Amino acid sequence: MTTAVEQILERKAQAVVRDPAQAPAHDIREALFELEAKGEIIVQRVPEPYVEVTTKFGRTKKIPIEHTWHHKSCGQCGHIPGYSSSIFWLHRQFGLDYLDPTDQTSCTGWNYYASATSNAVAQAAVMVRNFAAAYETGYFPLIHCGTSYGHYKEVREQLVHHKELRDEVRRVLDKLGKPLVLPEEIVHYSEWVHVMRHKIAERQVVEMNMLTATVHPACHYYKIVVEDAIYDPEIYGGQRIATITALLETLGINVADYSTWFDCCGFGFRHILVQRDFTRSFAVLRKIETMKNEVNPDLTVTHDTGCVTTLDKSQFAAKAHERKVGIPVLSDAQVAALAMGAHPFRVLQLHWHSTDWRPMMEKLGIDWQKYWDEFEQDLEAIRKGSRKGITWEDADQPVVFTRSA
Amino acid sequence: MPTTMENWNPGKKQERYPNVPYAEKERLFLEVKSDPRYEDFLYGCYECGICVSACPSARFYDYSPRVIAQAMAREDIERIYEIMVEDIWNCAQCFSCVRCPRGNNPGGLVTLLREVAVRNGLQETREVLKGYSRVIYKVMLKGNQVSPDMLQPDFFPDWGPWVQQFSANMSVWRRAIPVDTLRGVTDAAWRVDSKTLRELYTIWFETGNMEIIKEVDEGLYDLLVEVMEEELEEG
Numbered sequence: 001m002t003t004a005v006e007q008i009l010e011r012k013a014q015a016v017v018r019d020p021a022q023a024p025a026h027d028i029r030e031a032l033f034e035l036e037a038k039g040e041i042i043v044q045r046v047p048e049p050y051v052e053v054t055t056k057f058g059r060t061k062k063i064p065i066e067h068t069w070h071h072k073s074c075g076q077c078g079h080i081p082g083y084s085s086s087i088f089w090l091h092r093q094f095g096l097d098y099l100d101p102t103d104q105t106s107c108t109g110w111n112y113y114a115s116a117t118s119n120a121v122a123q124a125a126v127m128v129r130n131f132a133a134a135y136e137t138g139y140f141p142l143i144h145c146g147t148s149y150g151h152y153k154e155v156r157e158q159l160v161h162h163k164e165l166r167d168e169v170r171r172v173l174d175k176l177g178k179p180l181v182l183p184e185e186i187v188h189y190s191e192w193v194h195v196m197r198h199k200i201a202e203r204q205v206v207e208m209n210m211l212t213a214t215v216h217p218a219c220h221y222y223k224i225v226v227e228d229a230i231y232d233p234e235i236y237g238g239q240r241i242a243t244i245t246a247l248l249e250t251l252g253i254n255v256a257d258y259s260t261w262f263d264c265c266g267f268g269f270r271h272i273l274v275q276r277d278f279t280r281s282f283a284v285l286r287k288i289e290t291m292k293n294e295v296n297p298d299l300t301v302t303h304d305t306g307c308v309t310t311l312d313k314s315q316f317a318a319k320a321h322e323r324k325v326g327i328p329v330l331s332d333a334q335v336a337a338l339a340m341g342a343h344p345f346r347v348l349q350l351h352w353h354s355t356d357w358r359p360m361m362e363k364l365g366i367d368w369q370k371y372w373d374e375f376e377q378d379l380e381a382i383r384k385g386s387r388k389g390i391t392w393e394d395a396d397q398p399v400v401f402t403r404s405a
Numbered sequence: 406m407p408t409t410m411e412n413w414n415p416g417k418k419q420e421r422y423p424n425v426p427y428a429e430k431e432r433l434f435l436e437v438k439s440d441p442r443y444e445d446f447l448y449g450c451y452e453c454g455i456c457v458s459a460c461p462s463a464r465f466y467d468y469s470p471r472v473i474a475q476a477m478a479r480e481d482i483e484r485i486y487e488i489m490v491e492d493i494w495n496c497a498q499c500f501s502c503v504r505c506p507r508g509n510n511p512g513g514l515v516t517l518l519r520e521v522a523v524r525n526g527l528q529e530t531r532e533v534l535k536g537y538s539r540v541i542y543k544v545m546l547k548g549n550q551v552s553p554d555m556l557q558p559d560f561f562p563d564w565g566p567w568v569q570q571f572s573a574n575m576s577v578w579r580r581a582i583p584v585d586t587l588r589g590v591t592d593a594a595w596r597v598d599s600k601t602l603r604e605l606y607t608i609w610f611e612t613g614n615m616e617i618i619k620e621v622d623e624g625l626y627d628l629l630v631e632v633m634e635e636e637l638e639e640g
């Protein structure tokens with residue numbers, strides 16, 4: 001008789017066959033379509049063209065390329081606007097049809113995780129109001145924020161599993177004159193960047209193979225509801241998310257591993273706003289200093305609002321304590337846009353970042369001062385009132401970078 | 406006093422909140438337990454500590470997601486009350502703890518405990534949320550959690566001279582953003598339609614969210630209601 005241990009060894013000796021049809025995960029879409037068949041909800045289909053990818057447990061996920069409704073992030077738009085403008089700039093470079101709506105609110109998930117001054121019905125109602133607004137336009141939601149993405153996945157689970165929640169949310173939506181709509185897929189912008197990475201590399205004008213980067217995977221992208229995040233056997237053997245890392249590798253950047261990759265950034269939702277001693281300590285001691293000690297990267301790249309803010313802004317105070325800091329923090333969208341020649345200030349808006357990004361630009365051979373001087377002239381014209389502001393007309397054209405001496 | 410089999414009684418040596426009747430503590434726990442999400446978040450606990458090893462808050466605070474899952478699995482009313490008063494606001498809500506081999510979601514349990522603490526206006530919770538009111542004001546009125554005009558040097562001294570530089574240039578920097586919905590906007594993250602905001606206010610009233618705010622901060626509640634009702638009437 002074979003013992004259990006031998007059975008396990010035997011099983012492990014077999015080659016892994018990746019077959020989405022055999023994937024152990026339940027496919028939430030089946031439940032959505034069932035509810036739709038019962039007339040309970042409307043499922044908004046992913047528009048064509050889309051690219052199929054595999055998720056953690058191997059189900060196939062559709063990532064739309066265009067006709068997207070950009071569900072913006074309050075932290076990105078409010079405090080790191082170059083993050084948002086880079087996402088839009090990339091869409092514009094490829095001539096893709098998108099909508100940047102004003103009929104959109106935050107998911108309010110940040111507030112919920114910070115203060116709990118909400119409840120399940122309110123959370124779900126805010127989400128489906130946004131989804132209904134997207135549905136009315138015919139454009140498909142593309143979620144910019146990692147927390148909105150994770151939060152919406154969780155709320156979708158709750159809506160699917162709890163009829164009383166659906167009924168209550170429908171009652172609220174009736175008051176707004178809106179239908180209960182859920183999208184076929186909940187898609188994060190970094191998944192769009194991921195499936196576009198080869199197209200981005202085709203138009204790469206800045207060589208990046210002299211850079212070493214670390215990756216911080218955003219907790220709410222892959223921890224809140226573990227399914228739906230993109231995994232690929234080529235990236236860390238399918239044991240870590242494929243987004244960000246696959247893009248950086250495609251752009252020629254050396255991605256360096258570090259021991260605390262699974263740790264969060266220290267954002268903490270309420271901590272970043274009212275108890276930053278925790279945030280600073282965690283961001284520096286568990287992330288930045290560890291990266292510095294282990295691989296000394298030229299930059300660290302992440303794909304969520306809170307992570308960029310926390311990792312970037314926490315470094316100043318730590319410097320005063322002579323901690324080993326000084327790693328610029330960018331989003332994957334900003335790195336992709338820079339690779340394609342986006343203006344460092346008109347598009348990337350690097351002046352909103354506080355950790356020094358100049359050494360990284362110099363390593364890339366980019367004469368950042370020249371572009372800052374140019375941008376300063378823009379600002380001066382705005383100050384004097386001779387220009388209202390910067391528009392896409394000023395920012396669309398990729399830059400042919402002047403190399404620093 | 407040396408620990409002996411007679412006096413060894415971990416976690417139950419003394420009630421830390423004897424002034425709160427047991428029945429009240431039990432009522433609060435039952436409110437947590439009655440949440441439909443409760444059974445999705447707790448399946449028992451192996452005490453393996455995997456959640457603790459992944460937990461950022463456990464590194465910097467006297468805090469443990471394992472203790473929370475344990476106390477709730479054992480339905481230890483006294484301990485759960487202590488957790489509600491002393492621990493829940495330490496959680497960073499990162500959900501690293503969902504690595505749990507038992508399928509628990511300790512971070513989710515914290516969310517449920519927080520909701521009940523807020524709904525019942527626990528004094529300690531009111532204290533914790535005091536400095537947070539301006540954020541609630543922003544998110545409920547503007548539909549955005551944060552906005553550029555919240556980045557004031559007084560609130561973010563630890564972010565260094567960058568905040569001063571930003572503050573001095575905010576309106577010009579905001580106009581120098583090519584995205585139409587962001588350009589020039591300083592009191593919100595992006596431009597939101599007033600119709601959209603009215604729909605949001607309707608959600609707050611219809612879902613009982615305003616009652617929650619009343620429980621935490623009555624002054625803030627009055628302020629919010631006044632602005633929202635005026636806006637809803639105009640619409």
Ligand code: SF4
Nearest residue numbers: 460497499500502512
């Ligand atoms: S969600 Fe809370 S309990 Fe869970 S790992 Fe994060 S900080 Fe710890």
Ligand code: SF4
Nearest residue numbers: 450451453454456505
């Ligand atoms: S990981 Fe899960 S089973 Fe293990 S101690 Fe934490 S809650 Fe309990």
